[in-house]
Amino acid sequence: MRVDILTLFPEMFESPLGHSILKRARENGLVDIVLTNIRDFTKDTFRKVDDKPYGGGPGMVMMPGPLFDCFEHVQKLSPEKGRAILLTPQGQKFDQKKALELSAEKRLILIAGRYEGLDERIRIGLDAEQISIGDYVLSGGELPAMVIIDSVVRLLPDALGDEDSSKDDSFSAGLLEYPQYTRPEVFRDMKVPDILLSGDHAKIAQWRRQQAIERTKKWRPDLLEDNNNKNERGEH
Secondary structure, eight states: OEEEEEESOGGGGHHHHTSHHHHHHHHTTSOEEEEEEGGGGOOSTTOOOEEOOTTOOSSOEEOHHHHHHHHHHHHTTSSSOOEEEEEEEEEEEOOHHHHHHHTTOSEEEEEEOBTTEEOHHHHHHHOOEEEESSSSOOSBSHHHHHHHHHHHHTTSTTSSSSTTTTTTSTTTTSSOOOOOOOSOSEETTEEOOGGGGSOOHHHHHHHHHHHHHHHHHHHOHHHHHHHHHHHHHTOO
């Protein structure tokens, strides 16, 4: 997979992309992540990318010119056209289902906006899919881009080293993940449940499933409701 990121602050990505799963995935050739600075496509001495909004109002708005030029340049860097995604609080909410969907793409082009917002002609002209990581406002699209990259790359084959590692993650089956334990068997008077020490894999699987349901019912009942609604509609 190739991931292109259009941003005004490429240096923000250095640390997240240089550690753990993302680092290994890049080193092993599973993903190629390319950063392009939108400011490199300005045509003035001050490398200006924003201006005051027409009609008045607070803040600054990103101008369409530099972003269009940047996007068109980036598209030509690979024969694969790529799925363009505009990171904005007005977009469709990102979830595990969307992460799995994006992990099947050969190329993603993530556009990270800044300031008060984007000139509306950017949304119209680029015809990019709009995605939000939640109902809150951030200073720009860089952090959402990092979230999406991390969640998508870990779903790529061989990224985790064990193809089953992501199957029981929270949200993967519409449930929160079951509780996990490791050594020591007893820690500060808290003991590992006996079932996990039994060696009976069928009963362990049953226990984990029940724990996942109970956790979801307690902390995220909306997920169970969504699953029930989908079952009633015959969706999977």
